[in-house]
């Protein structure tokens with residue numbers, strides 16, 4: 001069921017004006033539907049989540065990390081009809097976009113990325129010298145809104161800790177609740193299958209690192225290993241992040257900052273054009289490899 005945002009909500013000021021009375025016997029009913037039962041709420045949430053999760057156990061594409069590259073890649077793939085889910089370790093998806101540059105919450109882009117900004121409905125301003133800025137909170141919100149509206153299922157608070165392998169190809173992800181890892185609880189994880197996995201985990205390139213270290217696989221880099229990120233050089237890094245967006249092992253693609261970390265390129269700081277274009281490139285490559293979504 002799709003509910004138009006806000007329709008089922010009471011204006012905040014009405015709620016506040018009744019807080020004094022609401023818990024006692026004969027509490028004032030401030031226009032909410034009657035028969036609101038806490039256990040029904042519990043069941044509704046559990047069933048909705050179970051259904052969403054079950055639909056994500058055999059994916060076309062599993063994306064790791066809901067940063068800008070992950071959200072862009074997922075959006076373009078879902079728009080083409082592929083079944084896509086993102087697994088995100090943190091509570092809030094959006095990766096490194098919210099904080100702009102050093103917490104000045106604005107991000108910069110080059111003109112090459114404007115088409116992607118427009119596709120996502122992100123408002124931007126011309127800053128001169130071929131640079132454009134956008135409010136980072138607005139930009140992250142629009143990426144999330146458009147990706148989820150296109151059908152991408154975002155599973156926050158879930159960390160990817162391992163991969164599933166079949167016949168020398170990455171065939172899925174091993175996932176665990178983030179708090180289980182934080183509390184160092186001894187609880188076995190669960191697994192989802194995917195025809196393609198995209199590593200969008202940023203600087204750490206975590207999925208690719210698992211494939212290198214645990215699976216002892218030779219990667220499609222010059223050395224066969226993760227070549228590690230180099231220091232800041234925005235112009236070079238922005239160009240190379242799109243070139244480095246590639247299949248690094250059968251079934252595993254890298255994008256965004258993870259692509260530069262894997263292929264030994266530089267970081268770029270708070271310029272995000274390359275991240276958006278890398279996500280778009282990853283979607284093109286994966287869609288090309290998987291063929292028709294039908």
Ligand code: 48F
Nearest residue numbers: 065066067068069088089095096159160201202256257269
């Ligand atoms: O770091 P992040 O925003 O990745 P990105 O799309 O964008 C990079 C920029 O934000 C910035 C930059 C800009 O020019 O250099 O750094 O490459 O988002 C990566 C997301 O992956 C999540 C992490 O919490 C973050 O939200 N993540 C990392 N490892 C895991 C993970 C994991 N093992 N499982 C699940 N999520």
